[in-house]
Amino acid sequence: MKKGKAGDWMQPNQPTGDWQHLPRASITAERQYVGIKYTIYLLLIGTATVVQIKWLDLSPWWMWILTGLWTGFFLLQFVYVPKMRQRYFKYRVDDEFLVVEFGIFILRHVVTPLVKVQIIDTSSGPLLRRLKLMNMSVHTASGQIELPGLEVTQAGILRQRIERFAKLEEQEEESL
Incomplete structure (x- = not known):
């Protein structure tokens, strides 16, 4: 066994080298992808709502639930996930x-x-x-x-x- 940089003992065949993290631009790329994906989802939800109201004469109460879920997932994937992926x-x-x-x-x-x-x-x-x-x-x-x-x-x-x-x-x- 040999002694490592920080004074701890490490195995002889343990991988060495500096950890590399994802670049900050990867956050921007992931946010752009999520923005495009969720815009398409929003268009589908909006189209389904219009069809329900105009042609099927149904009350779109469940669309409010779907829109709330969409908003929650969007905020999670747009704001938090890219930063966490870049960090961890x-x-x-x-x-x-x-x-x-x-x-x-x-x-x-x-x-x-x-x-x-x-x-x-x-x-x-x-x-x-x-x-x-x-x-x-x-x-x-x-x-x-x-x-x-x-x-x-x-x-x-x-x-x-x-x-x-x-x-x-x-x-x-x-x-x-």
Whole structure:
């Protein structure tokens, strides 16, 4: 066992490196997405209300309940969730592992050996491209890890690090 930075004891193969958080622009991107999604929901609720009043001659009392629920979910997803995701989602990469930690009530800690990575997928829609962000998915045989809203340069560096390690490991296997 060796001594860590803060004076605590750590395992020899424990991942090291600095934790990386999502950029502040990811909050803006998520809020824009939520705004578009909930605007569509509001249009559907409004259309259903007009149809009920005009053509079906029904009292739309239940639409007030639906609108209240819509407003509550909208405020939660627009105001609080993006800030919480940016604050509590973190990851780090060293020479052997990709470690992702996220969650508020249920903390998830996912450690993926880089030798197990099969596919690295990056994507960015119009909202993300405008803010110079992209999503990254790291696929293994047992599942995938999502890294949402990374800066383009940060995602490129991360992708190169993972690819470089996977290529080195592949070359070592071929030489055996």
